[in-house]
Amino acid sequence: MNVRLQNALLRLDKGGPEQQAVEAGEIDAIIDYSSNYVILFPAARRALREVANRTPAANRESIANSVLAALPLTEYRLLLAGLEPVTLRSGDVLYEPGETIRHVYFPIDCAVSLLTVADNRALGAALVGYEGMIGISLVLGVDVSNVRARVQATGTAMRIEAARFHKAFLQCPLLQRELYRHAHAKLALARQAGACNSFHSAEMRLARWFLLTSDRVKAKEFILTQAFLAEMLGVRRVTVTNAAVRLQHRNLISYRRGKVRILNRRGLEAAACRCYSKNREPARH
Numbered sequence: 001m002n003v004r005l006q007n008a009l010l011r012l013d014k015g016g017p018e019q020q021a022v023e024a025g026e027i028d029a030i031i032d033y034s035s036n037y038v039i040l041f042p043a044a045r046r047a048l049r050e051v052a053n054r055t056p057a058a059n060r061e062s063i064a065n066s067v068l069a070a071l072p073l074t075e076y077r078l079l080l081a082g083l084e085p086v087t088l089r090s091g092d093v094l095y096e097p098g099e100t101i102r103h104v105y106f107p108i109d110c111a112v113s114l115l116t117v118a119d120n121r122a123l124g125a126a127l128v129g130y131e132g133m134i135g136i137s138l139v140l141g142v143d144v145s146n147v148r149a150r151v152q153a154t155g156t157a158m159r160i161e162a163a164r165f166h167k168a169f170l171q172c173p174l175l176q177r178e179l180y181r182h183a184h185a186k187l188a189l190a191r192q193a194g195a196c197n198s199f200h201s202a203e204m205r206l207a208r209w210f211l212l213t214s215d216r217v218k219a220k221e222f223i224l225t226q227a228f229l230a231e232m233l234g235v236r237r238v239t240v241t242n243a244a245v246r247l248q249h250r251n252l253i254s255y256r257r258g259k260v261r262i263l264n265r266r267g268l269e270a271a272a273c274r275c276y277s278k279n280r281e282p283a284r285h
Helices: 003-010 017-023 042-054 057-064 073-080 136-140 162-169 173-199 202-217 226-233 237-249 265-271 275-279
Strands: 029-032 037-040 084-088 093-095 103-107 111-118 121-128 148-153 155-161 221-223 253-256 259-262
Touching: 073 162, 073 173, 084 103, 103 111, 103 162, 111 202, 111 226, 121 173, 121 202, 121 226, 136 162, 136 173, 148 202, 155 162, 162 173, 202 221, 202 226, 202 237, 202 259, 202 265, 202 275, 226 237, 237 253
Parallel strands: none
Antiparallel strands: 029 037, 084 155, 093 148, 103 155, 111 121, 111 148, 221 259, 253 259
């Protein structure tokens, strides 16, 4: 048993329902929200590996999504038959506000921005990567999107038809619990983003957005154009340029023709507003 799992078990209430469920073998994974790790029990890890070895390579990718990786074998199988790998390219729009949600996406190594739209202008509210799911309103019983979901960083996702997902969702208690928590986390992030956009400088918010993107694509280098960043942050392009230049002068990043490379992650975290460390969802890579 690894150290993270041991520490997580020690934090459970002695004799409580969670500890009893663990002892009865009814739990396959623990989500450690203090560090944002998904911790699988050894039996669950073995089961997922067995499933991966018996399925096409394309479907093995789905385990790289934290939500899917946390599922017990029975629930994973209910979703697996409907999952298909797709490549999402930067700029692709998955939903517009008011559109019916026809597919649900579990990102693997791509990142999708959720934007609030008003008066033909958009503002970034959240960013979703391998830690979550796109189409979360279906979990809350609403099949119409209230945001624009646009791909920020090209990569792979696992896609499933909305109707098929909903049918499996009703049969999967752990999937329900994980996605309810994910919906709560995204709501908290959206609220924090509203305050962040009002109170923090463009430089601090730009540093935060670079870090969020790096977390979700699991890479230090990625593509983000000035036009895209201006929309995400709700500022003019020249404001993005000036903020990026200041971060470059501090040797925290390099930024040329839309290609961002993080040179000093700790320094960039120090330059970002506290909203990043307060609401960071995925574990650091």
